[in-house]
Amino acid sequence: MQSNADILRSLFDAALQAALPDGKFEGRLPARPKGRTIVLGAGKASARMAAAFEDAWSKIGGSCEGLVVTRYGHGAKTRSIEIVEAAHPVPDQAGLDAARRILSLAKEAGPDDLVVCLISGGASALLSLPAEGLSLGDKQEINRALLRSGAPIGEMNQVRKALSAIKGGRLAAAVRPALLVTYLISDVPSDDPGSIGSGPTIPERVDPDAALSILRRYAIDVPEHVANAIRANAAAGDVPGGVVHMLATPKMALDAAAQRARELGLSPLILGDAIEGEAREVGRVMAGITRSVLQYGEPIKTPCVLLSGGETTVTVRGKGRGGRNAEFLLSLAISLKDVAGVAAIACDTDGIDGSEDNAGAWFDGELAAAARRKELDLDAYLTSNDAYTAFSALDRLIITGPTLTNVNDFRCILVRS
Known part of the structure; x- marks a missing residue:
């Protein structure tokens, strides 16, 4: 016994074996584009996702390039997709630099290109690009306070979207007019795509007042310049989000x-x-x-x-x-x-x-x-x-x-x- x-x-x-991305891209791949295939991503599973995507894409004769950011120590071996590592759960400069590069690559995509986005839990901290008027230090302080507060992940991600220049569908907006395909590994209740990694490619109407209300509820100090930046960072939520595939869930x-x-x-x-x-x-x-x-x-x-x-x-x-x-x-x-x-x-x-x-x-x-x-x-x-x-x-x-x-x-x- x-x-x-x-x-x-x-x-x-x-449970772990079922949650890995290996072998799960087959049957879910888009057609090869006329132009480039640009792979972008963030999260604790994103490096393994990038390696698995490369394997599946090469089997249909495709080539790709791109950049994925994962947590320190969570890298994987890839052939053509660059893997960088950054801090989690409190963001650092490496994550900010990676987010800037990822947004820049997204903006390079043209109408004949395919952009593949690989997102898993942890992307909220790793893909850290502060909204206009905010510094990395501002985001770090609020992240630390949220982590100590006992706030559930859904509320934390609402605040993170309000502080971000890339989450809440803002990365999807940068990709236009290229075709966008997002692959997700879920770490959130109900597997809501907009909550996984704070939904960088999932368009959503971000309500600044809701984010500020959450911060008040947990007695988190919000300097006036931070509150003003949140109010000025509303997202319309009317950007096309492309195709979404869920690779693994709880x-x-x-x-x-x-x-x-x-x-x-x-x-x-x-x-x-x-x-x-x-x-x-x-x-x-x-x-x-x-x-x-x-x-x-x-x-x-x-x-x-x-x-x-x-x-x-x-x-x-x-x-x-x-x-x-x-x-x-x-x-x-x-x-x-x-x-x-x-x-x-x-x-x-x-x-x-x-x-x-x-x-x-x-x-x-x-x-x-x-x-x-x-x-x-x-x-x-x-x-x-x-x-x-x-x-x-x-x-x-x-x-x-x-x-x-x-x-x-x-x-x-x-x-x-």
């Missing part, structure tokens, strides 16, 4: 994990691919569902796995080393205490949980006893947003390195008795 750790890792690996990853669970003799239940909320609160809710499974066999009988995705948030109160997946998992473990027959894993599919070096963590029924032996106060670690340190001390971190994809969080609770 496989160990709990082996089962959990096997399910996570199945649901695809969960479906793959569910199929692997069936192969292992476990009944899977997908609780949702768009679960949001405060990480520790989601952990308590999931603990309640797990207890119901154990006590009543509802909503599913054991042995089973409860699968979920989405993106939780963490309102930072302490000074510990965290990550939303580790915080969710620590809350779940504390809520279940010494309940037997339960193991769980929670990881970010990009391989980086927050700003640490781990994808996430896992636990089983031995966790509470191991914490007592080491005299670790798990409640204190949770209070100080220090879940990383707790799981590191207990040797329960999951470290994958960059996975070169990103369909957001993967959570799995294994219930065997």
Whole structure:
């Protein structure tokens, strides 16, 4: 019989495999243009997407050129598409320089050219070109404040669009009159194309007042010049957006994990691919569902796995080393205490949980006893947003390195008795 750790890792690996772009361009390629094929992109998965596109495009005799920006350490080997790396989640000068070059390449495209845009989660920070009247420092300060605030990703991206000269369909406007084809890997609830990477090629009417309202709601200080720049940066949303293809989504990853669970003799239940909320609160809710499974066999009988995705948030109160997946998992473990027959894993599919070096963590029924032996106060670690340190001390971190994809969080609770 496989160990709990082996089962959990096997399910996570199945989800990751389903989220990769390899082999997913075939059957979705446009006709070769008379002119150039220019490939542009941004995101944590964009380098792997560029390599996969090159392979597929070469099979139909196509050549291409272009530029893609990804997170530091998330590069991939390509033949003709340049890969540059920049900072995430707080943008830096390298991201700004890349965004300027990408916008310039888009403006070069003529009526006989094809522009292919490769976008995945993380593009909002990586494709950082401040609107007129704003500096990189302005964007950095607001990004940091948003990350600490606990705001959900949808609201964060609304603000990012309002601060940007390239997001919210503005890159699509620069591409005209060339044909534009966008390929996406989704990391957002409902797979809304306009929310993935803040939609640089998805035209949208950007409401400055809505962005300012979000900043006020989270008590984020907005200097007057920033507010004025946001008000002056409204996007009309009437630009043609071209063709859009979705290569991978959170649901695809969960479906793959569910199929692997069936192969292992476990009944899977997908609780949702768009679960949001405060990480520790989601952990308590999931603990309640797990207890119901154990006590009543509802909503599913054991042995089973409860699968979920989405993106939780963490309102930072302490000074510990965290990550939303580790915080969710620590809350779940504390809520279940010494309940037997339960193991769980929670990881970010990009391989980086927050700003640490781990994808996430896992636990089983031995966790509470191991914490007592080491005299670790798990409640204190949770209070100080220090879940990383707790799981590191207990040797329960999951470290994958960059996975070169990103369909957001993967959570799995294994219930065997």
